[in-house]
Amino acid sequence: MKTPFSEAIPVIEKLKENGYEAYFVGGSVRDLLLNREIGDIDITTSAKPDEIQEMFPKTVDVGAEHGTIIVLHNGKPYEVTTYRAESGYDDFRRPNKVNFINCLREDLKRRDFTINAMAMDSNGEIIDYFDGKQHLEENIIRTVGDPGERFNEDALRMLRALRFSSQLQFRLAEEVKEAITDHAKLLDNISIERKTVEFEKLLRGKNSKYAIALLMETGTYTYLPCFASKEKELHCLQKLDLSVLSSSEELWTLITYILRNVEIESFLRSWKLPTKIIKAAGKNNKLLEQLQANDWTKFLLYSAGLKSALEVEKIRLMMNGHNSISNKLAELTEMFHRLPMKSRDELVITGRDILEIISKQAGPWVAELLQEIEMLIVDGRLKNDEREIKEWLYNWKQEFGQNY
Numbered sequence: 001m002k003t004p005f006s007e008a009i010p011v012i013e014k015l016k017e018n019g020y021e022a023y024f025v026g027g028s029v030r031d032l033l034l035n036r037e038i039g040d041i042d043i044t045t046s047a048k049p050d051e052i053q054e055m056f057p058k059t060v061d062v063g064a065e066h067g068t069i070i071v072l073h074n075g076k077p078y079e080v081t082t083y084r085a086e087s088g089y090d091d092f093r094r095p096n097k098v099n100f101i102n103c104l105r106e107d108l109k110r111r112d113f114t115i116n117a118m119a120m121d122s123n124g125e126i127i128d129y130f131d132g133k134q135h136l137e138e139n140i141i142r143t144v145g146d147p148g149e150r151f152n153e154d155a156l157r158m159l160r161a162l163r164f165s166s167q168l169q170f171r172l173a174e175e176v177k178e179a180i181t182d183h184a185k186l187l188d189n190i191s192i193e194r195k196t197v198e199f200e201k202l203l204r205g206k207n208s209k210y211a212i213a214l215l216m217e218t219g220t221y222t223y224l225p226c227f228a229s230k231e232k233e234l235h236c237l238q239k240l241d242l243s244v245l246s247s248s249e250e251l252w253t254l255i256t257y258i259l260r261n262v263e264i265e266s267f268l269r270s271w272k273l274p275t276k277i278i279k280a281a282g283k284n285n286k287l288l289e290q291l292q293a294n295d296w297t298k299f300l301l302y303s304a305g306l307k308s309a310l311e312v313e314k315i316r317l318m319m320n321g322h323n324s325i326s327n328k329l330a331e332l333t334e335m336f337h338r339l340p341m342k343s344r345d346e347l348v349i350t351g352r353d354i355l356e357i358i359s360k361q362a363g364p365w366v367a368e369l370l371q372e373i374e375m376l377i378v379d380g381r382l383k384n385d386e387r388e389i390k391e392w393l394y395n396w397k398q399e400f401g402q403n404y
């Protein structure tokens with residue numbers, strides 16, 4: 001049977017044939033031992049970036065200065081990174097100065113958590129210098145060595161600790177929690193893009209409730225854009241089962257809905273989110289507002305479109321503590337499919353047709369009339385048929401035409 005690892009073995013073998021050491025490392029080894037779905041496969045090696053590039057026909061230089069080259073094998077990308085070693089990456093440019101053979105331990109020592117600091121050779125043998133396996137069994141997150149040192153090397157690791165606690169449903173070791181509390185301020189130096197990725201994963205993990213509690217307990221939440229005084233809102237997020245969310249659009253719609261008083265666009269821009277998400281959250285919040293007064297009507301569903309309608313409905317159901325969300329969403333989907341028309345593109349007449357029949361000067365009234373026709377069709381009171389609509393327009397002209 002092909003597994004993500006067996007497909008990657010030729011990459012390791014090639015490195016070894018050329019006299020280098022090479023191992024699987026990091027998250028993929030952790031996830032294999034946890035029986036979780038395997039994400040990206042990372043390989044660590046004693047070969048230097050230029051040597052990796054020479055050995056494989058298809059490579060992408062994604063950060064040779066940090067020792068990382070992507071190797072494409074059978075169309076799949078593998079991140080191949082030269083051992084991180086004490087002497088630093090600078091030595092890649094002076095290839096004869098360092099010999100990376102036997103530096104695996106050094107490499108693993110520089111990783112964030114013991115559960116992420118295991119390697120696996122091409123025979124499936126696990127190399128575990130820092131008790132990662134034991135900590136996996138104990139469901140605990142511990143740093144490799146001193147937590148303060150690891151967080152000083154990269155402050156994002158503090159948010160990673162919280163995100164893993166949520167995704168894997170692991171506890172944070174007491175000394176890790178304390179070090180995060182002491183070093184939280186270092187998060188000021190971390191780019192917002194990196195924080196956003198971790199925050200999303202943290203919220204969408206299985207134990208977001210615990211991770212949000214940790215955000216508050218360690219004070220790290222104050223280093224997230226616009227969250228400094230939002231304890232009440234974080235408590236609110238904590239009460240929800242966020243694992244039902246299936247997209248970033250849904251997540252950020254929910255967050256902005258809970259925050260209520262923020263200016264949505266500038267808030268989301270401060271998280272450097274893509275325009276697509278900013279637009280969706282803005283539109284969805286307007287819908288949520290409309291739905292506070294009334295339930296779905298055919299026309300509201302039509303105007304929203306199925307994608308937004310489902311996003312919004314899921315959030316409404318979550319907030320109301322509903323426990324049969326998928327049934328309700330299926331009902332709404334059915335209601336959408338029963339609509340006589342699903343989008344304006346399907347409308348068989350245009351503003352030009354209206355002008356021809358009514359023969360008055362163009363103005364906002366044309367768009368208003370088009371919308372009225374759309375509403376009647378969506379409501380099932382008029383057929384989306386050219387002849388019928390034109391007949392309706394002639395009648396309209398007779399009745400109201402003079403007043404326009």
Ligand SMILES: Nc1ccn([C@@H]2O[C@H](COP(=O)(O)OP(=O)(O)OP(=O)(O)O)[C@@H](O)[C@H]2O)c(=O)n1
Nearest residue numbers: 026027028039040110111112116117154156157
């Ligand atoms: N700030 C970081 C980021 C990553 N790593 C190391 O690099 C590996 C790969 O990192 P990444 O791909 O970001 O995360 P994964 O652990 O693979 O987890 P996931 O794929 O679920 O994001 C980690 O396992 C860890 O050993 C680290 O030490 N410090």
